[in-house]
Structures are given as structure tokens and as C-alpha cells.
Amino acid sequence: MVTRTVDLRSDTVTKPTEAMRAAMANAEVDDDVLSYDPSALLLETEMAKVTGKEAALFVPSGTMGNLVSVLVHCNIRGSEVILGNNCHIHIYENGGISTIGGVHPRTVKNNDDGTMDIDLIEAAIRDPRGEIVFPTTRLICLENTQANSSVMSYGMISNQCSCGGRCLSVEYTDKVGELAKKHGLKLHIDGARIFNASIALGVPVHRLLQAADSASVCLSKGLGAPVGSVIVGSKSFIAKARILRKTLGGGMRQVGILCAAALVALHENVLKLEDDHKKAKMLAEGLNQIKGLRLNVAAVETNIIFFDVVEGAKITAEKLCKNLEQHGILVMQESPVRIRVVLHHQISESDVQYTLSCFKQALAGRVREENGN
Numbered sequence: 001m002v003t004r005t006v007d008l009r010s011d012t013v014t015k016p017t018e019a020m021r022a023a024m025a026n027a028e029v030d031d032d033v034l035s036y037d038p039s040a041l042l043l044e045t046e047m048a049k050v051t052g053k054e055a056a057l058f059v060p061s062g063t064m065g066n067l068v069s070v071l072v073h074c075n076i077r078g079s080e081v082i083l084g085n086n087c088h089i090h091i092y093e094n095g096g097i098s099t100i101g102g103v104h105p106r107t108v109k110n111n112d113d114g115t116m117d118i119d120l121i122e123a124a125i126r127d128p129r130g131e132i133v134f135p136t137t138r139l140i141c142l143e144n145t146q147a148n149s150s151v152m153s154y155g156m157i158s159n160q161c162s163c164g165g166r167c168l169s170v171e172y173t174d175k176v177g178e179l180a181k182k183h184g185l186k187l188h189i190d191g192a193r194i195f196n197a198s199i200a201l202g203v204p205v206h207r208l209l210q211a212a213d214s215a216s217v218c219l220s221k222g223l224g225a226p227v228g229s230v231i232v233g234s235k236s237f238i239a240k241a242r243i244l245r246k247t248l249g250g251g252m253r254q255v256g257i258l259c260a261a262a263l264v265a266l267h268e269n270v271l272k273l274e275d276d277h278k279k280a281k282m283l284a285e286g287l288n289q290i291k292g293l294r295l296n297v298a299a300v301e302t303n304i305i306f307f308d309v310v311e312g313a314k315i316t317a318e319k320l321c322k323n324l325e326q327h328g329i330l331v332m333q334e335s336p337v338r339i340r341v342v343l344h345h346q347i348s349e350s351d352v353q354y355t356l357s358c359f360k361q362a363l364a365g366r367v368r369e370e371n372g373n
């Protein structure tokens with residue numbers, strides 16, 4: 001019987017705090033489709049200020065935030081967006097920009113640090129002289145932090161392995177912004193975890209987003225709100241985004257109930273992100289000491305850790321996940337050999353130590369079984 005649960009599946013799994021529940025219960029609300037919900041307006045005003053943009057719009061999810069943003073920028077048939085081959089928009093959003101928006105994706109390889117080589121981005125921009133045959137490039141998308149880790153090619157040694165949650169520097173982001181402007185393109189940043197990047201880099205969110213024409217910021221990840229994201233940009237961009245949000249069914253009525261919780265998250269949890277990162281590093285260092293696991297501790301910059309179960313472990317990643325679950329440790333299996341763990345504010349240092357002890361037992365235990373002793 002599981003007496004203790006340590007939920008490391010994602011930073012999307014947090015439960016609303018008592019303060020969030022109280023704020024939800026007492027939220028001032030009105031009809032947000034008519035732009036009258038006071039709590040939504042309060043959150044949007046604050047998020048516009050924090051991100052340094054003219055306006056903001058609450059959306060039900062980060063996926064909708066990205067979809068609406070791409071569709072506003074690429075509102076002409078035949079549009080193309082340049083994005084990372086390992087980015088969330090391209091892998092985890094059901095291809096929505098194409099299946100719903102008719103926007104063509106043109107991927108550029110994500111490097112282990114989450115960037116895309118700028119010369120490869122520029123090479124991917126379509127030559128307008130070829131418009132009779134080419135799609136038209138209108139948008140570049142970045143992701144900060146870069147959630148997914150690049151696939152560790154076979155034989156990579158641990159100090160070459162990548163990890164998730166990598167931060168894009170402000171210098172890099174500015175360079176991509178300059179490239180976009182040079183070619184008359186827009187820049188969107190999937191900032192689901194932009195607050196993690198800000199805390200890890202010691203750079204304010206508004207500075208990390210300065211070069212972007214739009215961004216999508218998740219409140220329901222490390223900040224711990226139960227629901228929602230906010231997209232930010234110019235007033236004109238947000239006006240178009242509001243219409244598209246309604247088109248997609250994202251216009252909600254008394255949404256202030258959710259925005260009130262998001263405001264608590266914004267006020268109370270940003271500074272907790274640093275602890276998440278410290279606990280991630282602590283967990284990564286502990287995992288790195290366990291025979292049979294391979295990861296690159298140096299690549300753990302924020303709250304996401306990817307590691308591989310290597311052959312010496314004599315246990316598959318699948319069996320390890322099942323074994324851990326029997327001890328209340330919930331993780332996410334990403335591939336036949338790869339596991340992801342994500343830290344958040346509802347994971348304590350004691351949880352980290354308990355998790356490490358369960359990993360050690362699971363891996364050592366399996367070896368004993370193998371040897372019949």
C-alpha cells in the first residue's frame with residue numbers, strides 16, 4: 001500500500017494551495033467574453049506589465065496560447081513558421097497550427113541547449129522571389145525554457161547528454177529578434193516556463209521577452225496555478241487574439257475564478273522557482289551516483305531532468321517506473337530508455353531524499369533478483 005506520493009510527472013500536477021482556493025471562492029467575476037471580468041482584467045494588466053508588453057489575454061491553456069499566437073501572425077494562407085524540431089508546438093500540440101490553422105511548419109534542429117543555430121534559421125527563411133512555389137515565411141518561434149531534451153544519440157557519454165528545461169540567453173533571443181526584423185518576420189516565444197528561465201538566468205521576464213512580438217506564458221506550470229496561460233503582445237495583436245480565442249472556443253464567462261488563483265500563483269510562487277531548481281540539481285546529483293542511470297548534471301539548469309536507464313541497470317525504464325510507482329514515486333517515461341522527472345513547489349527536500357532511496361532500492365533490488373540472492 002502506497003503511504004507516500006512524490007509526484008514528479010510534471011510541474012503541471014500541482015494542486016491549488018489554500019490561498020488559491022480562498023481567492024477562487026471570493027473572486028470578483030463578470031462576463032469575460034464581454035471583457036468585463038475584473039479578475040481577468042487585473043491578471044492581464046499585471047502580466048502585461050511583468051512581460052513588458054502592451055496587452056495580455058488569459059487563455060485556458062498554453063497549447064491554445066501558442067495556437068492563437070501563431071494564427072494571428074500567420075493569418076494568410078500559405079504562411080510558414082520556423083520552429084525547433086524538438087519544440088512543444090511541433091511535437092506536443094497535435095500539429096494544431098497546421099490541422100486547424102493551415103500554417104506550414106519548417107523545422108530547424110534544436111541544439112542540446114535549446115537554441116537553433118541562427119545561420120540555419122536564416123537559411124530556412126523562404127526566398128520571397130520563389131513565392132510561386134514556396135510557402136511564405138512569416139514567423140519564427142522560440143521556446144524558453146526548452147522543455148524537451150534532444151534525443152541522446154546512442155553511445156553519447158553522460159557529459160554530452162542533454163537535459164530538459166534549458167534556458168535561452170537574452171543575447172541569443174535578441175539575435176533571433178534582429179534576424180526576424182531583418183527579414184520582416186515576427187517572433188513568438190513559447191514562454192511556458194519563462195519564469196524559470198528568468199530566475200535561473202537572473203534576467204527579468206520583460207528583458208527575456210523584449211525581442212518577441214508575442215509570448216505565451218503558463219501560469220499552470222511552475223507557478224502552480226490550477227489552470228491557464230496568458231498571451232502577451234501589442235494591443236493590436238491581443239485584439240486579434242481575443243477574436244481567435246473565441247473562434248476556438250476559449251472565450252469563457254466568469255473566468256475570474258481561475259484568474260484569481262493565477263494572481264495568487266504570480267504573487268506567491270515566482271520566488272519558489274529557485275528552490276525547485278536547487279532540488280532538481282540535488283536530485284540529479286543523487287541520480288548520477290546510481291549505477292545504471294545516465295544523465296548530464298551540468299545540463300540541469302532549471303526544474304526538468306531527463307536521464308537514461310542504461311544496459312548496466314539490468315532493469316528496463318518501464319519496470320523501473322512501475323517499481324517506483326509501487327513506492328509512490330510518479331515519473332514520466334519518455335522512451336524505452338528515457339525517464340523525465342520535473343520538480344515543483346510541492347516537492348520537498350525530504351521528498352527528494354525519499355525519491356533517491358527508492359531509486360537505489362529499485363535498481364539494487366533488481367540486480368539482487370537477477371543474481372538470485
Ligand SMILES: Cc1ncc(COP(=O)(O)O)c(C=O)c1O
Pocket residue numbers: 012060061062063064088089143145146147190192193218220229
Ligand atoms: C514548453 C511548453 N509549451 C506549451 C505547453 C502547453 O501547455 P498546456 O499543457 O497548458 O497546453 C507545455 C506543457 O504543458 C510546455 O511544456
Ligand SMILES: C[C@@H](O)[C@H](N)C(=O)O
Pocket residue numbers: 009010011012092147
Ligand atoms: C507533456 C507536456 O505537454 C507538458 N507540457 C509537460 O511538460 O508536462
